Amino acid sequence: MHKIIPTLSTTGLSSKLPNVGTTIFTVMSKLATETGAINLSQGFPGFDCSPELVSLVEYYLRNGFNQYAPMTGVPALRESLAQKTFEQYNVAYDPDTEVTVTSGATEAIFAALTAVIRPGDEVLVFEPAYDSYVPAIELNGGVPIYVTLTPPDYAIDWQRVAEKITDKTRLVLVNTPHNPTGHVWTRNDLNQLADLIRDRDIWIVSDEVYEHILFDGRVHHSLMTHPELQERTFVVGSFGKTFHVTGWKIGYCLAPMELTTEFRKIHQYLTFSTVTPIQYALADYLKQPDHYRKLPDFYQRKRDLFLDGLRGSRFTFTPAEGSFFQTVSYAAITDEPDYDLAIRLTKEIGVASIPVSVFYNRKNDYQILRFCFAKDDAILQEAAERLSRL
Numbered sequence: 001m002h003k004i005i006p007t008l009s010t011t012g013l014s015s016k017l018p019n020v021g022t023t024i025f026t027v028m029s030k031l032a033t034e035t036g037a038i039n040l041s042q043g044f045p046g047f048d049c050s051p052e053l054v055s056l057v058e059y060y061l062r063n064g065f066n067q068y069a070p071m072t073g074v075p076a077l078r079e080s081l082a083q084k085t086f087e088q089y090n091v092a093y094d095p096d097t098e099v100t101v102t103s104g105a106t107e108a109i110f111a112a113l114t115a116v117i118r119p120g121d122e123v124l125v126f127e128p129a130y131d132s133y134v135p136a137i138e139l140n141g142g143v144p145i146y147v148t149l150t151p152p153d154y155a156i157d158w159q160r161v162a163e164k165i166t167d168k169t170r171l172v173l174v175n176t177p178h179n180p181t182g183h184v185w186t187r188n189d190l191n192q193l194a195d196l197i198r199d200r201d202i203w204i205v206s207d208e209v210y211e212h213i214l215f216d217g218r219v220h221h222s223l224m225t226h227p228e229l230q231e232r233t234f235v236v237g238s239f240g241k242t243f244h245v246t247g248w249k250i251g252y253c254l255a256p257m258e259l260t261t262e263f264r265k266i267h268q269y270l271t272f273s274t275v276t277p278i279q280y281a282l283a284d285y286l287k288q289p290d291h292y293r294k295l296p297d298f299y300q301r302k303r304d305l306f307l308d309g310l311r312g313s314r315f316t317f318t319p320a321e322g323s324f325f326q327t328v329s330y331a332a333i334t335d336e337p338d339y340d341l342a343i344r345l346t347k348e349i350g351v352a353s354i355p356v357s358v359f360y361n362r363k364n365d366y367q368i369l370r371f372c373f374a375k376d377d378a379i380l381q382e383a384a385e386r387l388s389r390l
Ligand code: PMP
Pocket: 043, 103, 104, 105, 106, 107, 130, 175, 178, 179, 207, 209, 237, 238, 239, 240, 246, 249, 250, 251
């Protein structure tokens, strides 16, 4: 069983999120630390960012860039982002009116959802879903409507999606490349979505934080590259994944002016602005595309190293298409619930993972664990070796 213990109130305050407890990422990372296990659970790189980026931050820290940034983000970073986006996707966003820097993708997702959702609105969510989505929908009075994706390929059945769209549907939440499954949207997925929402008042929040991490020659089909979708989409990104700096919590939102205007009204009172010296550093660093162009090769090698290590084992898998997560099935090994197995593997063989059932509304257990392979090679090899003993 998946054991989330809701926080009990002693003051009579009734919880707005009664089913929310400590996130699985915190639970598993803590257990990994306590037991000394290899931590392939929470998604963060096990290696440092580039010294050049650190030097840039240091420069701005030491040279007086330490007061509030503009509410929308420092102009240099918004300009770098607009330029990079144009070079990569051939889509022009105005840095003044259509690009906003946020305190992580998490804030951008929350602000975008809040800008759109009114009480009673239905929001389509593909599950397994990243854990911040549903609480953000519910806090805004929205109703999550789940489209369930299943292993091994987690492909979207568009007929099923069509059946879920009603007059109340106000928003679709997209995440490609997908956490936790590594599934990646195709051009056809974009076209199917466009067909379904045409002539309806439906907006889109597209979480594309893994936009630079795709494998086997795949291309990232950002929702902004489909003109009809672009008009209605808040595209969310994060520097955490791209530059190995998850602890810096800087993300951004790209959206047409009308949408950005509403987005900024929320962002203005959620955080107002985001850490200043790092924004200047990122503005400079972003100008060198090599830093993110080498990511597919860098992570594909790690994915393959980990999977090569598992090939002799009884785990089965389809190689991840993108992201830095690999899901594996343990159906041939044991009948245990995935949550119990993740705990047991952490304690007994010293490898921490995430049970994928936690990303499903009804905790569907398909006997799948998620491993983060953004780790040093020796760690990945050691983890695979330990897992192969099962
Ligand atoms: N969306 C997805 C799919 C993620 O995996 C993560 C973090 N790992 C986030 C959003 C949050 O990004 P940030 O840390 O920039 O808030």
